[in-house]
Amino acid sequence: MAFFGKMGKLLMNSAVKQINHDLSMSTPSVFQAIRSMSSAKLFVGGVSYNTDDFSLREHFARYGEVLEAKIIMDRETGRSRGFGFITFATAEEASAALQAMDNQ
Structure with missing residues (x-):
């Protein structure tokens, strides 16, 4: 059971990283937007x-x-x-x- 919990966390972290990467490629970062204001x-x-x-x-x-x-x-x-x-x-x-x- 602990194995499946760890596996789920790994999959979730991987998915979150991919989503964050995709978002950062499509829109400018908040830091860049604030810095230019x-x-x-x-x-x-x-x-x-x-x-x-x-x-x-x-x-x-x-x-x-x-x-x-x-x-x-x-x-x-x-x-x-x-x-x-x-x-x-x-x-x-x-x-x-x-x-x-x-x-x-």
Whole structure:
């Protein structure tokens, strides 16, 4: 009985691999589709623990219209975790900020 269970799993895995292969050949991968999409939201890491939402927004406003600036806070301590997110009005503004801030 255990033999048939193992054989069934092998057949199922083989069928799943074949289906996944067939799908990947006929349609572009989700990763490729997402990678080609532009985004107006940026991750900002290495931020000072003293930075708040307002100062983050103020700093990035020079690159375009900031819709949202959010510093991620630790739930237990209430302190900054040292990173956040900036959402610009357009992907072009986000790209300009990314290029300007690269390697800083």
